[in-house]
Amino acid sequence: MANPQNTAALPRNAQSKTTPQANSMATIAWIAAWAVPGLGHFIQRRWIRGALIMAAIFVMFFCGLGMQGKVYSFNTGDLLDILGFIGDLGTGLLYFIARLMNWGIGNIHRAVADYGTKYIVVAGLLNVIAAVDAYHIAIGKKQ
Amino acid sequence: MTFALSHFNAALIFAVCASVVFGITQRNTPRDMFKYGAYCFALFIGGVIVAAWAMWLIKH
Numbered sequence: 001m002a003n004p005q006n007t008a009a010l011p012r013n014a015q016s017k018t019t020p021q022a023n024s025m026a027t028i029a030w031i032a033a034w035a036v037p038g039l040g041h042f043i044q045r046r047w048i049r050g051a052l053i054m055a056a057i058f059v060m061f062f063c064g065l066g067m068q069g070k071v072y073s074f075n076t077g078d079l080l081d082i083l084g085f086i087g088d089l090g091t092g093l094l095y096f097i098a099r100l101m102n103w104g105i106g107n108i109h110r111a112v113a114d115y116g117t118k119y120i121v122v123a124g125l126l127n128v129i130a131a132v133d134a135y136h137i138a139i140g141k142k143q
Numbered sequence: 144m145t146f147a148l149s150h151f152n153a154a155l156i157f158a159v160c161a162s163v164v165f166g167i168t169q170r171n172t173p174r175d176m177f178k179y180g181a182y183c184f185a186l187f188i189g190g191v192i193v194a195a196w197a198m199w200l201i202k203h
Contacts, residue, residue, distance in 0.1 A: 049167050056160040063156055066146050115153045122157070126164040133168040143171055 026138035033131035035092040037123075040134025053130045060123035061094050064104075069116025071095070071104030084117070090124025151191070158187035 025044075033040020038054030041047075065071075072085040088095050098104055104120065136142040148156070166180025 052163050053167060056163040059156065060160045063148075066144060067148060067153070068145050110147060112147055112150070112153060115148075115150075115157075119153075119157065122161065126161060129168050130164060 022139065026135055029138040030131045030135040033134035034090070034127065037092065037094070037127045037130060040131055041137070044134065044137050046137065057091070057123050057127050057130070058094075060119050060126070061091055064116040064119030064123065065098065067116030067119065068106060068108055068110065068113040069104055069118070069120045070108070070113075071098045071120060073099065084121055087121035087124045090126075090128040091120070092127060095124070154191045155188070158184050158191075162187065 029040045029044060032043055036054075037057035038050035038052075041050030041053060070084075072081060072088045074085055075081050108114070133142065162180045162184035165183045166176040166178075170176045170179045
């Protein structure tokens, strides 16, 4: 059962952020952050955080491709392949650009290419964390 | 364009990028972000070095 005192104990900025405008900003923020790494922070004027997140995720993604890492496509086969696809999907538009450009589908010639595959998956997972952070900023849970 | 990184360089780049995102997303103030990012980086690299020595000891 909800306790009115708990609601009253919320920070003032958390209460004031529950307007429709704040809700739409929260939705836009996490979608933008997922689609383009760092964009969710940019649209909330967190320039340095956005730039650092964008740089980190772009470096990981393109280093992964440079190491001949694999970009997973949709599949219903091996569980690890399914999880790899979900992780890759976290990079947002980068994933779809990679698929359109046929990046990350060549044969693997060296052992370090497996690191590249992991780089791409982890770039997606880090982008999901960054999107959640952008959402928390938008709803006032974080500064 | 393809390139080959050594295992350590690959781990180093991974640690830097992951630490940056962890630092920014898991703390609230810039000072705490920097400290937590540095902490994560140290743990990543420390883990790599410890694992490398452990594998060396197992082999020998």
